[in-house]
Amino acid sequence: MRGVTLSQPNIPGFCMSSSLQSGELERVHLKAQPRNGNSSKGDGFLGFLVVGEWGRKGAFNPSRVAFQMGKIGEKLKIDFVVSTGDNFYDNGLNSQHDPAFLQSLQIQEPANPLVQRFVTFYLLGNHDYRGDAAAQSSPFLRQIDSRWFCLRSFIVNAELAEIIFVDNTPLVKSYFLNSDNHTYDWHGIIPRKRYITNLLKDVECALRESIAKWKIVVGHHAIRSIGFHSDTEELVNYLLPILKANNVDFYINGHDHCLQHISDTDSRIEFLTSGAGSKAWRGDMKKQRREGLRFFYDGHLFNCPNLMPTLPFMMLTAPFCILGMRGNPFFTHPCS
Template identity: 30%
Template sequence: MRSEGGESGSTGAHMMALALLAILSAAVSVTHCYPATFQDLGESGRNRTSIRFLAVGDWGGLPYPPYVTAVQKTTAHEMSKVAEQMGVDFVLALGDNFYYKGVDSVDSPRFQETFESVYTAKSLRVPWYVLAGNHDHAGNVKAQIEYSQRSDRWRFPSYYYELNFHIPNTGKTLTIIMLDTVMLCGNSDDFVDEKPRGPLSAVDANRQLVWLQERLARSQADFLLVAGHYPVWSVSEHGPTECLLQRLHPLLLKHNVTAYLCGHDHNLQYLEESGVGYVVSGAGNFLDPDVRHWNHVPEGSLKFFTGQASTLGGFVHAEVTESKLVLTFFQAKGTSLYRTVLSQRKFR
């Protein structure tokens, strides 16, 4: 009897192990499939054929009263006007959300002082999709992620993530991949113009890179955007980011990405190289006319630059239609300065 019991016990254990294995392998295949969930544009998407959003970086106020700069306030005001006039479904917040050392906890008053009480217009009460910059990493990025649970518009689900949208009434799709370039390349100290010195954790950096490669390789989106804080190309103070030129740039070209959006340099720039658009939108809080890396970008790639204090700040409005991406660069003084059009991806 005992030996039979032993046999059935071992069979039971064996079956249990197999069942567990099946569950685990299913879980693994699900994690590697990354099923695309699409964001809901709500009622506003019913009667039109485009998606519209704003991109603003380096907008993070000040850590002492009045917690905002004149540039941030003026830019916020102009963003609200453009959002009202041209329509906006969401905002991409491209990092350096809180100067100078991020936030320390989810209860930080900075969320109120620098975000909620500045971007108050009804037209800006849309989802804000957030990524972290180097100043955010000087504080507690997890607290910014947690704040997603406290705010009805702050969307920061994890350090890096993917957004998918149906362009209403067209059958076309838009994908935006939000990166953590500080995790990928390391932090930098703006005050000594330090370049990123390599990631804090090589394991975390490589995990993000593998995830990115998989997302890009399987993307069938008609428009594919990648966003991060550090620039790939920039003519300004920080210049091109060597780490991104090595690790990200080849992927953008290989997978025919439509555009890369970033901040970090405190101005507006548009560069185009090998069919990829490079948008620098870092004029949300400070302005910097510096062009020391003018000759460090591909010849002929720079199409537009402004960082003059007289503009009072700036941001980018994007509209994705059935066949094209229209980018318009605005100064906070109330005029558009530059407009460009990128066409949808071609699959080889």
């Protein structure tokens, strides 16, 4: 077992370390620490923000999204942020020294300095694979900004929940057959079949062995979506059966530039899409296959899953907030 303590910003309530065992996904451990000198974060509550499709060097209003993220994050006392991928448009980073890294991250800070307090866990999206995909996992980027943490696939163990980040862009066959004049960086992925087989085996093993109260899987592409990209066939065929067999509670993704909440009709899984951190796709909604749909919004937004030992609730944040629990009605209230 190899373990290392990761440098990080001053995040109340958690210390962070990572470990890696051969043949397994790397694990990041978030351990409860005392808050304010005498209280503990180990209070049975876990909150985090989810945002995606945001890295456009300030274009399409990411600073306004960041303002609300800081505001809601402070109010809910969240623990971290999740990015569902497509971190840098249109073609990822060209190297670990690409100025786009700071140009996209620093645009958030003048809008709300509170976002500086939260470590963010990043996945790669299809646009990130159009650049130097490995650059986003470089330790050099954490030296520039200690909030940044990105690997292809990894596990965040947050005591109450285990969150498995799955690099599912390589599962989508069309990127290998029809690149639409785009160049993708498949270093470390080829041969694709072996990469996918090993990845799915690691995910299945991690879920099977998990004893966490809540099991959450995060990927860039959707399993269920009524947005522009719709369901992802490869994930429905290969990943979804693993999630169902291992009683996963939430699958969270980006890719479609909207926010959605869809309940699976034959399992406990709740499908959440959070993919409008900057450019949103207005009116782009599939009319068919709307069973299980609980919420859809096609503007700028992010969502806020909050977990307790007995019940989860979600705050889906756009111009307003939506609170909901499985089997209960939704309630709205202003975010201002």
